[in-house]
Amino acid sequence: MGFLKKSPWILHYDGSSCNGCDIEVLAALMPKYDVERFGIINTGNPKHADVFLITGSVNEQNIQVIKNIYNQMGEPKVVVAVGICACTGHFFAECYNIYGGVDKAIPVDVYVPGCAARPEVIIDAVIKGLAVLEEKQKNMKKNA
Amino acid sequence: MEIFSIILYIILAPVAGGIIAGADRIITARMQSRVGPPIMQPFYDVLKLFSKQNLVVNRFHVDYVLCFLIFTVISGGIFFGGGNLLLCIFALIVANVFLVLAAYCSNSPYTLIGAERELLQMLAAEPMLLLTAVALYNVTGTFDISDMLKTTHTPFLYIPGVFVALSYVLTIKLRKSPFDLSTSHHAHQELVKGLTTEMAGPSLGFFELAHWYETILLLGLIYLFFANMPIVGIIVALAIYFVEILIDNINARIKWELMLKSAWIVTLILGVGNLFVLYFLSL
Amino acid sequence: MSDILKMCKTVVSSLRKKPFCQMYPFKPAKFYDHTRGHIKLDASKCILCSLCAKRCPTGAIEVDRVKGSWQINRYKCIMCIECVVACPVKPVKALAVENQYAPPMAKMEMEMFDVEVKKPAPKPAAAPAASTPAE
Amino acid sequence: MDWATFLILFPLIPTVLLLFTKKNYEAQKWIVIISSILIIAGSIGLAIQQVGRGGDFYYINAHAVNGLVVFGDIIVALVFLYICRNLPYKKYWIPLLVVVQYGLVIFYDLTGRMPEMSRYIYIDNLTVIMGLVIAIVGCLIAIYAVGYMKKYHHHHHGIEDRSHQFISAIFLFFFAMFGIIFSNSVAWIYFFWEITTLCSFIMISYSRTEEAKNNAMRAVWMLLLGGLAFSFGIIYCADTLKSLDLQQILTMKKALVLVPILLFCFAGMNKAAQFPFGNWLLGAMVAPTPSSALLHSSTMVKAGVYLVIRCSPILQDTAAGAIVAIIGGVSFLAGAAIAISQRNSKKVLAYSTIANLGLIILCAGVGTPFTLSAALLLIIFHAVAKALMFISVGSVDNATYSQDIEDMYGMVSNMPMLAVVMVIGISGMFLAPFGMLISKMAVLEALATRSPLFPPIVIFGGSMMLFFWTKWMGHLIAVTNKVPPKLNKEIGIEWIGLAGLAILTIVTVIIYPLIGEWWVIPMYGQCPMFSENIELTIGIMIVMMILPPLSFLIHWKNLVYTEPYLSGVNLEDKTKFLSSLGTSKEWSFKNYYLEKYFSEGKLLKPTIIFTICLWVLMFFMENL
Amino acid sequence: MPNRTVIPFGPHHPVLPEPIHLDLVLEDEKVVEAIPNVGFIHRGLELLCEKKPFQDMVLVAERICGICSLVHGIGFVNGVEKIMNIQVPERAEMLRVFWSELSRVHSHLLWLGLAADGIGFESLFMHSWRVRELVLDIFEETTGGRVIFDAIKVGGVKKNINKETLDRILKQLEKVEEEYRQIADVFVNDFTIAHRWSGVGLLTKEQAITLGAVGPTARASGLAMDTRMIKYGGYDKITMEPIVETAGDCYARALVRVREVYQSFDQIRQAISKMPEGGETEAKVTGFPTGEYFSRVEQPRGEVIYYVKGNGTKYLERFRVRTPTFANIPPLVQMLAGCDLADVPAIVLAIDPCISCTER
């Protein structure tokens, strides 16, 4: 069943981003980019979501939050790290409070470059994530 | 014959409901200057939900949601099987109660508050639904839908106030802004996803499915106002749904107090008032 | 009454109008001259002076003079263009800004360019060093 | 001996026997169980006999005992005066109430002004149904009481154990109730009527605390007001109508009999705790729970509605009848509304009783056969479900020492069986396809054609009931992850009452078409919600009831358990989250009580004033 | 026994675009207590001044926040230019004004959208952001970035705008303003919006002063306070009056922002007309900063303060930012007490919280 591909619901969490990537994620939902064309809905609830868009890097305080949210998502799920903060930690990686990219906390499936990542790349990334999602679903079935 | 139409309802209602939901999403998107999803999108969504993991906080949760679905279907079955309208509405209420119980049993703060909000919404909306039944009874002289359909005059002409008031509370039942308080079916809100926060995968699928059944049932209720003119009835039902979409898009979500007050005032003035007028005219 | 319907005008008119949507993946993205997409290296021009690497505030560029490789980590680059400004090659710089953004990837890998090592390695850039505050 | 006579007199035996069983729980138990069985058997016997008779009514002449009733009146009056011996400050008008009413009645009796009559006991389908309700529900409560009282004294240390008296009062109550429903002489009814007042005093004041005494006293004087009206009615009957035969009175010309009938209705509605007299019933809460269960379900308040229903043929199509209906409607609305703001489970139940009785009174006031049969259904279902609710609340109280609904949160994890019983009870109160909902539907159907005033009342009140019942039910079924507190969970003999009533709640729903066919239709000619194909109706009911439990049996595959959504600040412990101050904090949830709109303080006063106005208006209109 | 419900609100929460955490104590739906918690975005980037040369700190400052990014750059360079005594060319100053007002428009439109979303007005959200995209187009055309612009540098600006482009921008602005007018009309007049905002989250003028509210939050409480009035940078050539509302509720805050957008349009036009033709866009920077200065500029959300202290090396001794949201948190606590649960997002959003600014 390829329905997963046709209706990926996203969840967005702002790790410690500067809002730059953050609002670009929202902008992708807006009329100009309108990702709902692909059935994407911003659910705002981890239990409903398939794709976890996370912006910003991981720090002491939000690492547990990110893990909690990730754990509350149902399989299959993919994680998209949006923006270079989420990928590598930007130059904030040198700061005392930053551990680095999101992969320090949870496994990441797609990395999106850019500071700030453009909505177009975010769309590309989600679409790329869908392939991973399908893959995971197949594995899930096999294991079941 | 009745059995036949019940089966037809059980099979076709989700299809029609899904298509209406899809059209709803497209129209909404267009109203927001977007392109919107394909019309079959709701089906993709629900089918996807059924292929997802069934995340639960505790298992009873799923059962209650399933009961919600079953009772909605029963209520629709009573309706389309030409049964008793009161019984149908009460079955719908039971369905709704099961939804609330599903939220309660999951024991998570946002769902609990969502449940409480849903109760407030029921408190606001149920009177008008039941009053509609009473009003239709006054016009057609029966609670049996099969008999109502045999009426020769148009109920709408006698009870336009009830019709308007019903359309008003329909906004609550269809979970549309400005009354989208308990589930946040559309935009975001303070309760995350309210009632449905803890539903995931299949149980959310049941919920959506039940919502489609419910939509068809409620549109059927609108149809009854034009029971003697099938075509007009269907057109008006769809028009009302369009108006609901429009209302959804031109309003912010209001707070429960205003919802309760306005719904009751509308029920009392338009609904009950209309009954009184009817009563005095027929004296 | 009209207060309730204030939004109606906008909503109904957008219903009539064409959607604002740019239809991105189906139609190519629209860029401006200044749009900062990604940094592109013209490997034939690069002299492996590593000025760009030194100037880069995020350390996205790594230059290996011996192996003759110029690598950029797209997942560190913030497109500040400092490297382009710093590149000493004249008249056309070895680095350029492309409008097209870098694509998302499933793995973070350095993007590598093989640069032919020019025989007489130029003096480690004494001249341009003055223009930037000394390291 | 006739079944009816048996039912009236037999309860006196356990009443007396029990008085000698102080602290002897075994003896209490057996006496109660055996007499209960006999009483239930009696009522069933009567019912079967009545079906066999084809639903006709018949009379019994018991002239011989008429003298005894006069004697009884005197004794009761003396007892009342004895109660008033140490009155609170400035309440001297309470004995005055006693003296005036009994003075009048006894004076008439002794001076022979009471007209002669021959038909003292009257039995028709209404009495049979009432008999069944009183016997079955009442006896189950009585059995429950035996177990309950033992535990009650377990955790109410300061109170002297007089449970034998308490249980004995229950049987005295049965005596009075059967008396009321079987008597055809208004003087007899009056005698039994006052005994019920007496019994409720005994029960309410049981704990002998200041509060209990005050509340009991309040109940007495409020109920005596009804008694006063009753005695005036009797005098009127005796003087003007020259008849005490209720059935005869009911066949007289409306204009003639309206005044006494209204007086009787006043008494009835007073007993049924309609506003403005709702207070005595609320005060009755302080008593041990079985007495609340008894007062609220099968006895006492039901005596009130019984009387109004009896009188309803006269009320039908009169302005006074309409006002009776409106008073019922107002009580219904106000009771339901106030119940929303209540946290104490017994108070919620009390207000819901007031509300439901209001609905019955509404039906009686309208008085068409259709509404009357709906009222009958209401009586049956309400009695069963309300009794069940009260006794289960009592058991919860015994186990957790709390009557607070909030403390019942997650009960299904702590005391699953009791929670299930309570859920059945609550469903019985408002959920389709259970009884109260069927009857509410019947009421709606019956009222739909009448004036457009009544259906909205039913609808709005019903919605408010939906609100408070559902939120209570939700609290019960929430599955918590908390470790259950150490509870005193032993429930012994009470299970007979609990399970019995729970089963009864379900069974009545399934067999209600039969009830309709056997007893209601013969009497009123029709029964709402009653179509030709009973089998189908029963089938639908059963299906609707069985589906939910069935769905609980489904074995879901691949369930994956997670923790609740807590905005991402979950902690290991599912009941806690990481708070703003960096500490772990427990999240909690309390129901909405909407006190801004529905609190007692906001609604009680206007309701009382409004209903008093209605009463005045009613009597006033009669004189026009 | 009060009926107290205790729930966590945030850090992850769909109505909050950014993580802020509140412990809410509710009675029915009334909030009786709300304790805020920040720190989910704390990066500690102030300390980067020890690792990055002061020119690069502009990049860091711009990445404090992606909404008010450009003005962060301006504020920071203002401080550095003051202590280094750099005279910025006038064209550069006017370009800075142009961009910072444009970014105010973009920020306010963004906020109007989010605030509409917070009260469940989804289509207004979409339409506000649709108009915002038109503004972003101008940004992308002039600076090459959509949200992070990298257009400011110590001593001037990095990008120049030529005449044709400016003319085109002026025309585009007409269009934006026209579209905006329609949306603003909804914000000002709509019934449901008034229902959700008026009387909600009250803050009196006295409270605004004592709790240190800044920006639109303060102005909506009747406090005529706009840091642009101290005429920093190019603002000495721009005429303006602070926009003030007196109601002190969420509605007033929205109105202030709605009107400020018009004001910004006006200032953009002023800046373009006062921009000298041609001329330098950057001054030469020599030497290293010494001395200290509290540079104050007006961000879309209010007054922001950059403290820069140089010690004669290329690294700054101390770089510190006090952002408007940080100053608005105590007023927020005040406003939240006694509101409805449904008002919580409305009130939190009414101060236009920018957590990444707040926590840096």
Add this chain to the structure above:
Amino acid sequence: MFESQEYITIKKEELLEKTAPLFKSGHRLVQICCTKLPDKLIMDYSFDKDYKFIDYRIELPLEGASLPSITGIYFAAFTYENEIHDLFGINVIGNALDFGGKFYRINETAPFNKVVKKEVKNA
């Protein structure tokens, strides 16, 4: 154009008596800032009224510094004081809303004031 600013150095003990009149005259608290110099910490308390900037400066030792809280006068100071406590390890006495070092939950103590950090680690 730049506004001119001057910094008035006061003693720690004077802080409260200097701020109280400012509160009365309707000044608002603009900010509290702490700076670490090689040999000392300086605290800046800035106030403003009608765009006039007033700055009081207090010098503190690097280690074990403590300050009286001004939350009694300006409640809004609690955010700054918590922050300064967390980042610089300055002990603020009498904070009206004390997060107890959990304002920013960071994995280092007093990252802006490494001296303090070392001490804590040794202790």
